[in-house]
Amino acid sequence: VIGGVTSSSSSPVSATPIAAAPTAPTGLTATVGSAQIGLTWTAPAGADKYSVYRNGTLLASVATASYTDTGLTNGTTYSYYIVAFKQNSAASTASATITATPVAAKPATPTGVTATAGNAQVVVSWTAVSGATGYSVYRNGTLVGSPTTTTYTDTGLTNGTAYTYTVTANNTGGSSAASTGVTATPQVPAPGVPTGLTATAGVAQVTVTWTAVSGATSYQLYRGATLVASPTTTSFVDTSLTAGTAVSYTVKAVNAGGSSAASAAVSATPTLAAPTG
Numbered sequence: 001v002i003g004g005v006t007s008s009s010s011s012p013v014s015a016t017p018i019a020a021a022p023t024a025p026t027g028l029t030a031t032v033g034s035a036q037i038g039l040t041w042t043a044p045a046g047a048d049k050y051s052v053y054r055n056g057t058l059l060a061s062v063a064t065a066s067y068t069d070t071g072l073t074n075g076t077t078y079s080y081y082i083v084a085f086k087q088n089s090a091a092s093t094a095s096a097t098i099t100a101t102p103v104a105a106k107p108a109t110p111t112g113v114t115a116t117a118g119n120a121q122v123v124v125s126w127t128a129v130s131g132a133t134g135y136s137v138y139r140n141g142t143l144v145g146s147p148t149t150t151t152y153t154d155t156g157l158t159n160g161t162a163y164t165y166t167v168t169a170n171n172t173g174g175s176s177a178a179s180t181g182v183t184a185t186p187q188v189p190a191p192g193v194p195t196g197l198t199a200t201a202g203v204a205q206v207t208v209t210w211t212a213v214s215g216a217t218s219y220q221l222y223r224g225a226t227l228v229a230s231p232t233t234t235s236f237v238d239t240s241l242t243a244g245t246a247v248s249y250t251v252k253a254v255n256a257g258g259s260s261a262a263s264a265a266v267s268a269t270p271t272l273a274a275p276t277g
Contacts, residue, residue: 021086021090025083027083028041028080030080032100032102035070035074037069040066041082041240043164047085047086048087049084050065053081056079075101075172076102077100079098081096081098103173107173108129110127110179112127117183118186120156120158120159121155122165122184123151132169135167138166138167139154160256161258162183163183164181166181188255193253194259194263195264196211197209197263199247204246204272206241206249208249211234217256219251222252223247247267247269
């Protein structure tokens with residue numbers, strides 16, 4: 001009213017009340033996996049949508065209080081925070097920022113493990129494990145090698161002593177459980193075949209000699225197919241033979257590693273005693 005004159009009414013206007021913004025999400029946690037990170041958080045009252053930010057960039061908008069970020073690079077660190085929304089309201093402030101680093105899954109336990117004994121050494125081999133970047137070889141529970149291939153030669157061992165081996169597969173995610181144990185006993189190699197074999201006939205006997213074989217600890221003397229002696233020297237006198245009957249001999253060299261093949265055969269015929277009187 002101005003000077004007793006009443007103006008006309010203004011045009012009507014409308015407005016929609018804006019609800020208060022939700023509080024910031026709390027309890028943001030990350031669970032790492034292989035090439036992925038799972039995020040969960042506590043939903044603030046009234047929030048019905050969330051924006052997920054990775055390294056400061058909007059990654060996704062979701063309606064639940066969880067999100068799994070996939071396709072990541074194992075070993076790379078990522079940071080995350082969450083912003084909450086409520087219909088017809090402003091956005092909340094950002095949650096606390098957390099960081100997480102995805103890691104590869106641990107590899108499976110190696111299989112097909114074998115141990116092959118040699119001279120003062122054992123060769124351990126196994127089947128390749130998918131996702132493994134290396135392996136650990138244990139002798140009697142002690143780590144002795146970390147090869148990246150599927151074989152390992154353990155040297156400097158004591159011949160005649162048994163050793164047990166297990167293998168684990170490794171990557172950035174950790175180590176597998178140990179494989180089943182396998183055992184091997186290194187030994188010296190079997191000696192070479194004896195040479196220089198001679199047979200000298202005597203009265204109802206034959207003297208057999210041969211050349212010493214490197215590494216041999218004893219020998220086996222055969223008359224035909226029958227073992228007649230196991231001398232530790234390089235000669236043997238075979239007695240009580242039948243005069244006039246030819247006999248054939250072979251020799252094998254022996255050590256802890258086994259027996260050699262038989263030598264070439266030699267023959268001799270025992271003689272009668274000379275007449276007396």
